[in-house]
Amino acid sequence: MKSVYLDNAATTAVRPEVIERMTNVLKENFGNPSSTHSFGRSSKVLLEQCRKNIASYFNASAQEIIFTSGGTEADNLAMRSAVRDLGVNEIITSRIEHHAVLHTAEQLKDEYGIKISIVEIDSIGLVDYAHLDTLLKASDKALVSLMHINNEIGTMLDLEKVATLCQSHGALFHTDTVQSIGHFKLDLEKLPIDFMAASAHKFHGPKGIGFCFVRKESGLKPIIFGGEQERGVRAGTESVHNIVGMDEALKIAYANIDTESKYILGLKSYFIKKLKTEVPGVTFNGACLDFDKSTYTLVNVCLPIAPEKAPILQFQLDLKGIACSKGSACQSGSGKQSHVLTAILSDEDLKKPSVRFSFSVYNTRDELDYVIDILKEFAKS
Known part of the structure; x- marks a missing residue:
């Protein structure tokens, strides 16, 4: 793993x-x-x-x-x-x-x-x-x-x-x-x-x-x-x-800001493009798709997964060795819905699992491929 x-x-x-x-x-x-x-x-x-x-x-x-x-x-x-x-x-x-x-x-x-x-x-x-x-x-x-x-x-x-x-x-x-x-x-x-x-x-x-x-x-x-x-x-x-x-x-x-920001932006762009291809129905929260209006360091993803499966998604990702977050780390242990997502998403989208993936210079495309494969399988099952 x-x-x-x-x-x-x-x-x-x-x-x-x-x-x-x-x-x-x-x-x-x-x-x-x-x-x-x-x-x-x-x-x-x-x-x-x-x-x-x-x-x-x-x-x-x-x-x-x-x-x-x-x-x-x-x-x-x-x-x-x-x-x-x-x-x-x-x-x-x-x-x-x-x-x-x-x-x-x-x-x-x-x-x-x-x-x-x-x-x-x-x-x-x-x-x-x-x-x-x-x-x-x-x-x-x-x-x-x-x-x-x-x-x-x-x-x-x-x-x-x-x-x-x-x-x-x-x-x-x-x-x-x-x-x-x-x-x-x-x-x-x-x-x-x-x-x-x-x-x-x-x-x-x-x-x-x-x-x-x-x-x-x-x-x-x-x-x-x-x-x-x-x-x-x-x-x-x-x-x-x-x-x-x-x-x-x-x-x-x-x-190193010029070279590192370019590298991380490349990871974000690759992640978004491949998610769209491999996980049909995926959407992105906030301004993630507009690179002029959002940071290059993170993506918040709303996944096309049934509401009854949503609560176990992050647990399953953790079992596969993937660390990510459903929201701010300061509140992720509370079990409450994100106040940020509640403010911007429809009631229907709030029923789906949203996950924040945030990148650094230490991440690789191979890692992103692994994560996308896991998400793809979970969405299908």
């Missing part, structure tokens, strides 16, 4: 070069970066060099990069402080955001009585920009929170259009870029984004580390207290080896 990992939107394999660099840091740079002795200073120098490196990939300044435990914390930092400290009384978001955003928004509504407005989306998950403009015109002090790439269906937001709209209406713009950092180039000097969340394990770095881009002089204040680390915005001893791992993973990702 083969072992095929096609759940890279959930997490990615750590690159060997990243592991090697992290191991060296664990051995040689174990000092607390807040300590004033030579061991601490050595770690601090390493930490700040990584901050500068990471900022440079996005044309940002080092002071705008705040290290966090990952994307969820970064989302919470931006959203909670915006409401508590920056005068935001309305959050404008969509029904298909990650739960790190949706649940945080609901909690802030309970705590502070803010208004939550939902921007309309179409059947492939694209934001209605005219409706967003209407919501912004009617707002007082809003925070718009919309993700760059949807983690389940891969549909992409026009960041420039949304950022410009927000700027013209005096609104703040927060975007979850967990699925795009390391896969797409973003220039934060040109894009008027206020807050941006990232997580290293989505681009072949370690888990438990990420960052929040915080536009300088935004006024953002901490949600975790205890120390003056991260310029007073995020208390807690920095995880130096993880930060170094994230820096190394980003360095490799952006050094």
Whole structure:
């Protein structure tokens, strides 16, 4: 039996070069970066060099990069402080955001009585920009929170259009870029984004580390207290080896982005073409078939399988050594229907099994052939 990992939107394999660099840091740079002795200073120098490196990939300044435990914390930092400290009384978001955003928004509504407005989306998950403009015109002090790439269906937001709209209406713009950092180039000097969340394990770095881009002089204040680390915005001893791992993973990702993105897009294109041929009746959720409006890293597939067989599909794939996902890894164990698919699919299509296959540079066409053969047989039986 083969072992095929096609759940890279959930997490990615750590690159060997990243592991090697992290191991060296664990051995040689174990000092607390807040300590004033030579061991601490050595770690601090390493930490700040990584901050500068990471900022440079996005044309940002080092002071705008705040290290966090990952994307969820970064989302919470931006959203909670915006409401508590920056005068935001309305959050404008969509029904298909990650739960790190949706649940945080609901909690802030309970705590502070803010208004939550939902921007309309179409059947492939694209934001209605005219409706967003209407919501912004009617707002007082809003925070718009919309993700760059949807983690389940891969549909992409026009960041420039949304950022410009927000700027013209005096609104703040927060975007979850967990699925795009390391896969797409973003220039934060040109894009008027206020807050941006990232997580290293989505681009072949370690888990438990990420960052929040915080536009300088935004006024953002901490949600975790205890120390003056991260310029007073995020208390807690920095995880130096993880930060170094994230820096190394980003360095490799952006050094090879042209060749690797072309290779992965080739996998996606091949997978779609062969699925259409081998599994008649297959459809694709979101904007997967429009390569200009969706990420090259994933495909969400609705399979022509009887509803009574749908619950065992993922179990059968797992038995065959195939790792994929029916939705976000953060909710896949809940047994609930995906809130993203519920928002865009018909009741009839919701009865069919939808599966997310997400690719990396470590995947091959032979692996995709194996997966398609399994899907073909399951659909026939």
